[in-house]
Amino acid sequence: xxxxxxxxxxxxxxxxxxxxxxxxxxxxxxxxxxxxxxxxxxxxxxxxxxxxxxxxxxxxxxxxxxxxxxxxxxxxxxxxxxxxxxxxxxxxxxxxxxxxxxxxxxxxxxxxxxxxxxxxxxxxxxxxxxxxxxxxxxxxxxxxxxxxxxx
Amino acid sequence: xxxxxxxxxxxxxxxxxxxxxxxxxxxxxxxxxxxxxxxxxxxxxxxxxxxxxxxxxxxxxxxxxxxxxxxxxxxxxxxxxxxxxxxxxxxxxxxxxxxxxxxxxxxxxxxxxxxxxxxxxxxxxxxxxxxxxx
Numbered sequence: 001x002x003x004x005x006x007x008x009x010x011x012x013x014x015x016x017x018x019x020x021x022x023x024x025x026x027x028x029x030x031x032x033x034x035x036x037x038x039x040x041x042x043x044x045x046x047x048x049x050x051x052x053x054x055x056x057x058x059x060x061x062x063x064x065x066x067x068x069x070x071x072x073x074x075x076x077x078x079x080x081x082x083x084x085x086x087x088x089x090x091x092x093x094x095x096x097x098x099x100x101x102x103x104x105x106x107x108x109x110x111x112x113x114x115x116x117x118x119x120x121x122x123x124x125x126x127x128x129x130x131x132x133x134x135x136x137x138x139x140x141x142x143x144x145x146x147x148x149x150x151x
Numbered sequence: 152x153x154x155x156x157x158x159x160x161x162x163x164x165x166x167x168x169x170x171x172x173x174x175x176x177x178x179x180x181x182x183x184x185x186x187x188x189x190x191x192x193x194x195x196x197x198x199x200x201x202x203x204x205x206x207x208x209x210x211x212x213x214x215x216x217x218x219x220x221x222x223x224x225x226x227x228x229x230x231x232x233x234x235x236x237x238x239x240x241x242x243x244x245x246x247x248x249x250x251x252x253x254x255x256x257x258x259x260x261x262x263x264x265x266x267x268x269x270x271x272x273x274x275x276x277x278x279x280x281x282x283x284x285x
Binding site: 013070073074076077078079086105107108109111113114115118120122125126128130132138141 | 153156157158160161163164165167168171172201202267268269270271274
């Protein structure tokens with residue numbers, strides 16, 4: 001049986017800029033920052049939670065050819081690369097105001113949802129991030145919350 | 152690396168995010184071009200090249216998507232929804248909605264509530280794709 005998700009990955013255009021954003025703006029902490037020679041293995045994590053790390057990977061050679069890397073960067077900056085993170089916080093409203101004061105690019109909210117309160121933002125490269133205060137986890141919502149007539 | 156293209160993409164995305172965020176306001180091309188730091192003529196052309204549709208059509212489909220959501224998930228009247236998503240005439244709203252969605256607002260309401268998934272997934276995935284009738 002699998003126990004948990006331990007690492008996931010998103011693409012970033014610049015690892016120094018990513019590090020600044022994810023630590024100084026979002027408040028995550030560095031998990032590992034190793035120069036492996038062929039790549040910089042850079043991860044961030046929610047403070048105190050090394051069991052779940054996010055790899056901030058720069059697309060490029062030799063993992064992919066330059067033409068492919070250009071496609072990845074193109075999709076990333078169009079906001080469709082799929083780099084997608086959802087965090088939880090105790091007070092989504094306060095977190096929103098804090099990030100607003102830090103000049104973070106907020107896309108929506110904070111909005112009351114059936115599952116809690118959440119808002120959206122983008123990282124400097126186009127990745128979508130969501131932060132929410134969860135009242136009810138989706139699988140604990142009543143069955144009729146999902147009722148939907150067939151299209 | 153094509154930094155210029157990536158930077159341009161990012162600026163177009165910023166303008167598109169602004170449309171998603173303030174869709175109900177009277178958004179004009181000068182304001183959006185300002186967000187993207189390009190000239191007005193350049194903005195429409197570049198936005199279209201980046202996302203495959205004009206800014207006007209993107210905004211129209213965003214407003215209709217928000218109307219679809221409000222119809223299914225709230226008890227607001229059709230008229231109230233029409234104004235709330237940024238249309239200024241009920242006739243234009245009904246005509247545009249029907250052309251894009253393929254059914255009038257009242258019938259769409261009968262489909263029942265959209266399940267509680269994160270809001271921006273709803274905005275991304277339920278935005279109608281049918282071309283508009285000009």
